[in-house]
Amino acid sequence: MAFATHLARQIINAIALLTAVLVLNFCLIHLAPGDPVQVIAGEMGGASAEVVAALRAKYGLDQSLMQQLSIYLGNVAVGDFGYSYYFNQPVLGLILQRLPATLYLTLCALSAALAIGTMLGVVSARRPNGLFSHAVTVVSLAGYAAPIFWTGLLLLLLFGSVWPILPVVGMADVVNPKHGFAYVLDVGRHLVLPSLTLALVFIAQYSRLARVNMIEALSADYVRTARAKGLPEWLVVGKHALRNTLIPIVTVAGHQFGNLFAGAVLVETVFSWPGMGRLVFDSILRRDYPTLMAVLFFSALMVMTANIVTDMIYRLVDPRIRTGRR
């Protein structure tokens, strides 16, 4: 029951914050230099006199700001995020078309980062002063400092020209079939480099986090008890210590979805991955503001969803939070 109430409260909070994002978008359109109608039409769009007049009428640009805001919110409420004059189609459709590609990329990168990062951290925590541990520390520092688009370009250069064994452009080969197992395999091969690039930054962070938490867990009383009981070492590390190491990593990962998405924008641009990031790049290039604004809204929506899901997982995994109050 407490769980359901908590979830309900979270969702109401999310709706309030997302509405605030829409208000922010509205303010930005009006704060930007130039006539709002030009902003809505996009600088590159064919804003003919008729289009401008139609937009003025649709968004009530001759009415008061509050009335304009309520028109704007009303439009969004029925799924109308505006029209992209560059792509010549409604913004919502544009985003929904590209959402799956971005989700493949981000979720793939996130799982890889969680698995590899945790593994590196756990192994290096076993001998905190060993050679492997130092190597992991160096790699994680480098992974944190390397600009993601630069690592992407390095990999693109390596696998596109020096050692061409993996595809570096797009999501699937034009000549390959677009259905069945062959298609899945094709997309999978195209996914390797972009998701690896995106994962590297997060592998760096998670391995550091896993290392610190594992070192702490291994010196805790419950681990000593488990060892004293005579449990084999792999069970002590793999079950008892790992569980407590994972909780903070999952929390951090869940709350970093915004960074993951922003990273995807850069990675998709490098590898021409046809997702929302690539859409952002094209919209920036064409000054296609309605699309850009809608992407900002949808990214906030994804961040909120990730936060709520993380919070729920956290509550399920950690009984102290489920029963007690935070």
Added chain:
Amino acid sequence: MTIETSSPMAAPQIDLSAPAAVPPWRLALRQFMKSPSGVAGAGMLLLIILVAVIGPSLYPVDPLDLVGAPFMPPDADAWFGTDYLGRDVLAGLIHGGRATLAVGAVAALITIAIGLVIGAVSGFFGGAIDAIMVKITEFFQILPPLLFAMVLVTLFGPKLTTITLAIGGVSWTSVARLTRAEFLRLRDLDFVKASRAAGASSANLILRVLLPNALPAVIVSATLAIGVAILFEGGLSFLGLGDPNVMSWGLMLGQNRNYILDAWWAVMFPGAAIFLAVLAISLVGDGLNDAINPRLRRRS
């Protein structure tokens, strides 16, 4: 009976002050010098800053000038080659460091300033003010900072000031949360209560009593904020949102990236420059963290 008493003036001198008080920053510096990676990072950073400051006068080639044919590979004439327009890559690296480091430093200052003010006000006053500030912070947290900065720079135009303001204005939430937590922790400690009881005003308490004690926790994230800001500048320029009139490492990368297969040097060198600068900053940040926050000192 006379007791031999010496006059009070001649009483044996007892030093009541603490034994050789060392200022805390000195202790931290001493601790910092013990970390080889921190010192190496500081050395690297100083070198990079030095090149950016005096390099342009030692190598007075205009980074925006066309000095040769496009895509000239590194050779004796142009050590780092030329880019897609025939501009000298080395000149870009030396001159571009100025803009990149300046954007990083100023944006980080803005980040810290906003974060400190919101965090301090929130943690100090509590109650309704805290609730409002926490909501504002929460709101900014759901907007991916880099994406938000992209929107701002696209709307308001890619000028160096806009870029700096946008980067500084979007990434302050972690500083605010950290400051708030520190203020909440410190607020109820005895020395703060004593100052309050002695009649210190709120401004005085915040600025003179709480802030100096909260700073150590914030200083590390302040350092890291410079690195993040440099990466953001790079990311924005990479997407075509760099100031085309000011050479920066990010701009070099962004303008040359389409020609990477023809001229890897025009992309790899500026990327490496960003990488080294951010690496140096994070090494310094790590060293500072170990030196300032003994609680968090690595157990290894």
